[in-house]
Amino acid sequence: MDKTELDSLIKNYQEEDEIRALLNSSSLIDCQPAYNNKELVGAIITWENEFHPYCTYVKLVVDPNAPYDTENYLFSKVDADKPLQSLVDESDKRAINFFEALDFVRVRKTYIARFNIGTSMIDQQINKKVIPLHKIGLLKSDLVKLVKSNYEKVHIDNPVAKRSHSEWEGLIFASDVNMNGSFIALDEEDRIVAYSFLHNCDNETLELGWCGVSDETHLYLLPQLVLKQGSFAKKVGIQNLEGEFDTTDENAMYVFMELNFEVIESLVMYREEKNSCEKKN
Template sequence: MLAEVEKMETINLPLQTSIWETSVNLKKFYEDNGFIEIRRTYMPLLKVSDAKKVLSNTSNNVAIKSLKEVMSNDLLVESLTHNVKRNYENTHLVNPVATMGIDEWKDLIFADDLVLSGSYVYLDNDEKQILAYSFLHDSEKESTLELGWCGTAGSENIELIPQLVYQQIRYAYKHDIQFILGEFDTTDKYGMEVLNYLLFAPCPTWITYQKK
């Protein structure tokens, strides 16, 4: 099949596929045929009860607001949307995302599964600018919530993201949620910051390959 696809002269896009790292034979096959690894994705699970030490060190920070608290501020919502769009596009430079207008991005960001009370933003002293954000979503799995997009307004302030995630763990604990599921790409420095801070259970990685 790969040989037939490569014969198609009309295809101008790179070939791309993903496999689990445990698929040793497939991994060797793709690498032997010129595919290059462009990204690894970690999808680990955090047991909320194992995060009690984190909870005890988490205080109520007045600079941190839930999305539910800021949704009525159109300027903050607009700023958040632009930040999410920019950061997501920057983490997918090797396989660019589809071109969408800002209203389409709003619909994508504020989807029905977004937990507004458990998604947080970090504001500046005047509460006029978003410095960092981290989203929380409902999950199809029982007693589980899922971490969503996280990021900052610039290249700095990355250390603020774990503080937001600690609040999300606190939220999950208060609502009797047993697990938090993450999804982190190696191309996403913000997500990797979260992965490095929390004691997620070990898991196999999802490897994405590309051949130009």
């Protein structure tokens, strides 16, 4: 496959940077082309995910003017013993129609959304003790267990690979976590009841990350923590908070519905099987 042709094809996609990164990733399995009259009109990229290892991940990159059998041809080139899974931009109607016509299940929708902090943001008064992440101290292990448990519940259909407590700790306390702008809510006995992480992004934006509660009675705390994060961001000169909100994540969707987020992009996850990502026979 000619690299110049592939570059030209990728430029048509909003996720250009992500696709390029994927092609250079050690997780890449294969990239198969499709030609029409010797012109590159499509490609299918497959890769693996060590954190969610029970599916093969697929990305279709197809010229809008390509023949309508291009996608079927590309899929015939995929050799995988695991269920296929693909995340599709909802605005890509051609890809949406293709997956809807196949025996693929619409698993979830993901909203990429922005919260504009504005000039009227005030610090939130929360009826719980709230500490920044850098003061987590002896509660660090409890936080790791809670974040892990909540994440695994959201991803029952596509399970997480087994990881040790220390590996989870490394994932959760990644180098881009803003330790001053991530907040933990505690009850009267200093038990963790809610958390919302903030990640460094660029000079104008901070990204919302892990969020969750110990039980649903504390859901109301999540928007309050995010507003507190907005106040923090304003103080350090940041204009926007951005986040990804999966419809399968009750915690994240509660924040999304309660606050005035502007949707930037909507993505739809399709999977080959109705149940879980388990190895095909």
